[in-house]
Amino acid sequence: MADGLSIDGLRVVYSAGRGAGPVVAVDGVGLEIPSGRITALLGASGSGKSSLLRAVAGLEPVAAGAIRWDGRDVVATPVHKRGFGLMFQEGQLFPFRDVAGNVGYGLTGMTRAQRARRVAEMLDLVGLPGYAARPITTLSGGQAQRVALARALAPRPRLLLLDEPLSALDRALREQLAGDLRAILTEHGATALYVTHDQDEAMTVADEVGVMEAGRLSRLAAPEALWADPGSAGVAAFLGFAPILAREQAEALGWGSLLAGDRPGARGSRLDGAGVGLALAPGALSIVGPQEGGPGADGAGTRGSAELPGASGTVLARRMRRGGIEVDVSLDVPGGPAVVAAGAGGGNGSANGVGTRVRLGLDPSRTAIIEF
């Protein structure tokens, strides 16, 4: 008997109203979350992430399939008897209670002293010691979400369901809280299903990340494995891989060896057919010098890596991104130019301004093989 959450062939179907056909929001998903592990679900808007989480919570009816905890089907169990904790985008704290009143809300069958002890323990865990008497209305957005997390964890739920818990916060806070959240959940030994559309957040928080497309779970893997092998063009595009070069294009650029089966992370069985391509992850390309033979080119530093040749293109645009200069380059590939983003390193930009011809190097570790 499997420990933890086990979902099998889950379907969630909505009726879309008069005249319209039903909407299949979750279409035959299987997923296991072993006890003590955190799984995040990523996917475009409307891919079915929230519907899946809500069905597990008991908030949406299940059209088909099973949801089991420790091997026992909970589909017929009402929401409040599943023993699952919930946390949403807006913490939905009770504004008329103070912090302690919110965190202690679900703690039944305890003496007042026991409850106060548990509340204090939870506030320590989420980094808000001493906040028990604070009115909810005086909290910042980040503090409110920490209180919401403390409230969700306080009754020791066997599974914690988090739906976009950080989406209402600004980027810097989201990044910090995502790291804190992982530490808190792991310290607490929590089993969790975490829904988000932010891939950095998913990869920071979770042990395994699933990508949903149109109601189906396309891929489920540990973050590094997902980056090394996104599996399909759809998942790769969702993660930000661009472009995905066809085999002929990769070969014409001199990068065909990266499609070889003995590459770490590559799945050999894929490589027999012609229908494979090379997907470039963000940061895979960077300018290594002016185009060979062009003005100022001396041949040095024009190779992409020890084994790979570089590729030439024309700079179309430049921008500042996360402290570095990034350029859009129109890369000469068979079948027409492909516009790619590449790092330009430091410098004042006179060497690689808009319109100049440059040579791009490829970091082979930031590429993946895709099956079409």
Ligand SMILES: Nc1ncnc2c1ncn2[C@@H]1O[C@H](COP(=O)(O)OP(=O)(O)OP(=O)(O)O)[C@@H](O)[C@H]1O
């Ligand atoms: N109550 C509802 N009635 C009818 N259709 C619904 C209902 N809730 C969701 N849907 C539809 O089900 C599909 C999946 O929606 P869902 O909210 O699960 O996706 P999501 O991946 O969580 O999206 P988002 O990131 O935008 O929240 C969408 O097509 C949506 O329009």
